[in-house]
Amino acid sequence: MQLGRPAPLLFICAMMFGFGFLLVPLYTVFCEWAGINGKTAGAYQQTQEAIVVEDREVKVQFVGNHNANLSWPFKPNQAQVKVQIGVQNQVKFTVVNPTSRSVVAQAVPSVAPSEAAPFLHKIECFCFRQQPLLAGEVKEMPLVFFLDAKLPAHIKKITLSYTLFDVTPAI
Numbered sequence: 001m002q003l004g005r006p007a008p009l010l011f012i013c014a015m016m017f018g019f020g021f022l023l024v025p026l027y028t029v030f031c032e033w034a035g036i037n038g039k040t041a042g043a044y045q046q047t048q049e050a051i052v053v054e055d056r057e058v059k060v061q062f063v064g065n066h067n068a069n070l071s072w073p074f075k076p077n078q079a080q081v082k083v084q085i086g087v088q089n090q091v092k093f094t095v096v097n098p099t100s101r102s103v104v105a106q107a108v109p110s111v112a113p114s115e116a117a118p119f120l121h122k123i124e125c126f127c128f129r130q131q132p133l134l135a136g137e138v139k140e141m142p143l144v145f146f147l148d149a150k151l152p153a154h155i156k157k158i159t160l161s162y163t164l165f166d167v168t169p170a171i
Helices: 006-034 114-119
Strands: 053-066 074-076 080-085 089-096 103-112 120-125 131-133 138-147 157-166
Touching (some): 053 089, 080 089
Antiparallel strands (some): 089 138, 103 131, 103 157
């Protein structure tokens, strides 16, 4: 058996490694192009009073998911609310740690349509920080938000989805 030159194999391995690093930015570009998986910024720093649009309401739906390696109950306390543009709203999500060990969870948000993401301002969100959960603990986690008056008029419904991950440090 004769071994070939290792240079082509090393080149292929290096290309695969580099492609792995490019997946996240490529995914972000694809999602923006396709109009899916909108991302919101961090905590909104309110510098002035929000403009209230009294004659416009938008339906906001909430979804709670967990990744495949996590089977915890995680859901919004309300499936949807009608919100007035510029008015601050609060909803809560409930998570249960059914395990016999303490864990740390992190929620990752997504907004659909992605075009609405820049106009959804979160003042407080459980997704801003990791959530420690004791064994068997049930926890209600708040989300305080409002919709900006610059939200395009054709957007009548927004879905705010959170996926929960177990980020407990390995010891």
